[in-house]
Amino acid sequence: MSIRERLSGNEAIAVAMRQINPDVVAAFPITPSTEIPQYFSQFVSNGQVQTEFVAVESEHSAMSACIGAQAAGARTMTATSANGLALMWEMLYIASAMKLPITLSCVNRALSGPLNIHNDHSDSMGARDSGWIQLYSETNQEAYDNLLQAIRIAEHKDVLLPVMVCQDGFITSHAVENIELLEDDKVKEFVGEYKPDHYLLNHKEPIAVGPLDLPAHCFEHKREQAQSMINAKKVILEAAKEFEKLTGRKYEYFEKYNLDDAEIAIVIINSSAGTAKTVADKLRDNGIKAGLLKIRMFRPFPADEIAEALKNVKALAVMDKAESYSAMGGPVGAEVKSALYGKADGIKVLNYIYGLGGRDVRADDIEEVYNSLMYIVKTGQIGETYRYIGVRG
Amino acid sequence: MRGKAKEMTPEVTWQEITPGGTIYETGNAEGYKTGDWRSMRPIWIEEKCTQCMLCPPVCPDTAIPVKDSKRLDFDYDHCKGCGVCFKVCPFDAIDFIKEEDKEE
Numbered sequence: 263m264s265i266r267e268r269l270s271g272n273e274a275i276a277v278a279m280r281q282i283n284p285d286v287v288a289a290f291p292i293t294p295s296t297e298i299p300q301y302f303s304q305f306v307s308n309g310q311v312q313t314e315f316v317a318v319e320s321e322h323s324a325m326s327a328c329i330g331a332q333a334a335g336a337r338t339m340t341a342t343s344a345n346g347l348a349l350m351w352e353m354l355y356i357a358s359a360m361k362l363p364i365t366l367s368c369v370n371r372a373l374s375g376p377l378n379i380h381n382d383h384s385d386s387m388g389a390r391d392s393g394w395i396q397l398y399s400e401t402n403q404e405a406y407d408n409l410l411q412a413i414r415i416a417e418h419k420d421v422l423l424p425v426m427v428c429q430d431g432f433i434t435s436h437a438v439e440n441i442e443l444l445e446d447d448k449v450k451e452f453v454g455e456y457k458p459d460h461y462l463l464n465h466k467e468p469i470a471v472g473p474l475d476l477p478a479h480c481f482e483h484k485r486e487q488a489q490s491m492i493n494a495k496k497v498i499l500e501a502a503k504e505f506e507k508l509t510g511r512k513y514e515y516f517e518k519y520n521l522d523d524a525e526i527a528i529v530i531i532n533s534s535a536g537t538a539k540t541v542a543d544k545l546r547d548n549g550i551k552a553g554l555l556k557i558r559m560f561r562p563f564p565a566d567e568i569a570e571a572l573k574n575v576k577a578l579a580v581m582d583k584a585e586s587y588s589a590m591g592g593p594v595g596a597e598v599k600s601a602l603y604g605k606a607d608g609i610k611v612l613n614y615i616y617g618l619g620g621r622d623v624r625a626d627d628i629e630e631v632y633n634s635l636m637y638i639v640k641t642g643q644i645g646e647t648y649r650y651i652g653v654r655g
Numbered sequence: 656m657r658g659k660a661k662e663m664t665p666e667v668t669w670q671e672i673t674p675g676g677t678i679y680e681t682g683n684a685e686g687y688k689t690g691d692w693r694s695m696r697p698i699w700i701e702e703k704c705t706q707c708m709l710c711p712p713v714c715p716d717t718a719i720p721v722k723d724s725k726r727l728d729f730d731y732d733h734c735k736g737c738g739v740c741f742k743v744c745p746f747d748a749i750d751f752i753k754e755e756d757k758e759e
Contacts, residue, residue: 359675359676360675360676360677361674361675361677362675422674422675460677460679467679468680468681469677469678469679469680469681470677470678470680470681470683471675471676471677472675472676472677473676473677473678473683474687475676478665479663479667479672479676480676481669482667482668482669482672483669483672483674483675483676485669486669486670486672486674487674487675489669490674
């Protein structure tokens with residue numbers, strides 16, 4: 263029997279980490295993810311885990327320590343937010359290029375400036391091309407479930423890539439929700455033991471990690487790394503299937519909500535999907551065929567599957583809680599439009615920037631987006647496709 | 656899968672190359688000759704050398720071989736010409752010249 267609890271998103275992540283009992287955690291506190299290493303260090307002090315907790319002096323050091331520990335052969339985890347993730351930047355690319363299956367809980371927060379500590383997705387979206395797998399979570403339950411699956415995905419022999427599990431800062435990280443936890447022994451069995459083929463502490467096979475990689479070979483290594491990301495698609499589904507057998511909770515690349523017969527739809531990530539579902543339900547009650555696609559897996563990006571899921575939609579709004587300053591929209595918008603090209607042409611696509619710097623996303627805002635889509639379906643007039651919602655002026 | 660440094664030929668394909676660039680053996684730097692990076696060249700003046708042993712441990716490239724507690728001539732295959740040995744020598748037993756000024 264699973265355990266019914268009430269936990270905040272940060273508590274849920276800390277509990278998952280306690281149950282995983284990693285060999286090493288190296289972390290530096292930053293709002294809103296601070297509570298994760300704080301709770302976890304209590305588990306360490308209480309002797310509830312056997313983890314070596316490394317209290318580092320910065321996030322650059324946190325990721326460096328994670329890289330060293332994982333290369334040594336230790337299962338390693340960390341957590342951060344916003345500028346903390348930005349300070350890890352250099353090392354994020356090195357972790358993925360060295361094929362080290364580190365797991366990181368990213369509690370999404372606006373990347374300064376202007377100085378702001380509230381939620382948007384500019385931190386993890388900025389790291390989208392760093393070679394990390396990215397899973398996003400609508401709720402505390404999803405954050406917990408994604409982190410348990412992340413271990414299986416990262417350490418799979420066909421993948422060996424680091425995984426970032428994202429949830430919305432304050433909105434999910436600090437709000438207490440009902441949650442179903444697995445028993446400790448079931449988690450232990452599900453994640454299994456970390457058994458790398460090659461690691462620095464193996465005295466029977468001395469190895470060199472991170473050597474100079476000049477033009478004769480670096481390109482081949484990058485191609486191999488790209489293949490790992492391609493392979494991850496299959497592995498992520500396999501891990502989800504096994505997790506479903508254990509918990510009854512189903513995970514895929516994305517969640518389709520009222521989408522199969524939808525004429526208008528929204529693509530969205532993380533907690534605002536909950537708000538959007540409420541609005542979609544209300545519109546359905548009024549006979550409007552409104553649907554929603556919530557992306558769980560952003561890296562690798564499920565382009566073919568998204569095109570298939572959206573091919574019958576007439577008008578679509580892709581919601582971005584991050585700017586990319588391309589003067590044409592945000593990162594999710596760019597990926598979704600690219601996915602549709604040549605596979606589901608003819609769909610009218612808007613790209614909205616919303617909720618930057620922690621601006622509340624209200625049901626009214628989402629309803630306004632759906633109303634714009636209805637107007638496009640009715641009139642065929644699309645107008646400006648790069649839009650902001652919820653901003654004054 | 657090719658895992659040893661000598662197997663990393665210019666022909667190795669991405670399917671055969673080791674993930675992450677890891678080499679499944681150590682001591683690989685010896686096989687990579689960095690002497691041609693040098694623009695300055697240290698010259699050991701054996702008659703002034705007292706074998707005080709200050710220079711071998713400061714060499715970042717282990718390019719001052721030591722045998723039977725005595726230093727030998729520079730390993731020019733690996734010396735990058737940083738000049739640290741020249742700075743540390745108290746007996747002017749190491750000269751430091753431009754690479755192009757060396758006597759053939």
